[in-house]
Amino acid sequence: MRVKGSCLCRAVSFSFDLKNKDFDACHCSMCRQWGGGPALAVKSEGNIDFLGEEHITVYSSSAWAERGFCKFCGSHLFYRLKDKKHNFCNFQLGTIENNEDFKFVSQIYIDAKPANYSFSNETKKMTEKEVLEDFGVSE
Template identity: 40%
Template sequence: MTRAKRVGKCLCGAVEISISAAADKIGACHCTMCRRFSGGSAFMAVHGTEQIDAKGAEHIGRYKSSDWAERGFCTQCGTPLFYHLTVGTMEYFYSAGLFQNDDKDFKVNLEIFVDQKPDFYDFANAQSQRKTSEQVFQEVNE
């Protein structure tokens, strides 16, 4: 029997987010804002949908970090929850760390803003597609 959803929680458990069980691809963003948001290294995110499926939504804070996106966090414990595009696809990208009890088959398949990645870390066995900031913005504007 296949399950329908993966369930992840913030550090304190006030927010619980559900995503499709089929979601197993991780994107890693090395941009300066994502690194600041995630505490210094890449923001590792699972692609979601246009609608958020969350329990404890009253504990979700939102910060408009650019003209095209906002970032979500738990107002109780501060856990980064998502990056949400507010234009275009309107997609949510959920912090992979939320799903620690359900992440056995996650695979990093994309790294973006690789030109902003600092030298102090690298991914072992990196086999993902890699894009610079110029390539990312070029795709967005197509």
């Protein structure tokens, strides 16, 4: 299943394959500061085709992850692990076309979520420690 998407100003567009239409919410402090709130992300599979890739700025947000955004409109496009053996990007749900039927399946960094909001959806929940083990990285 192939999906398409773009940033707000359409300088950058992309398409990629999905294994399923699941999305995650990340409550980590970096996502919340980067996006002004928790991030909703869909995992790509395999090759990503970009148009306007030269308009993406990639910010190195930690020793093991980086974040891409459009340098014109500021739309957040993805975060990904620097380790290239993980051939995927976590694309922001809101940049993907026709995303209404995607399913909210998990919340990561649940132990970093502040008490002043919470989602009512029934989802799997993972702590920072569980996420890092899943990614195969150690801090």
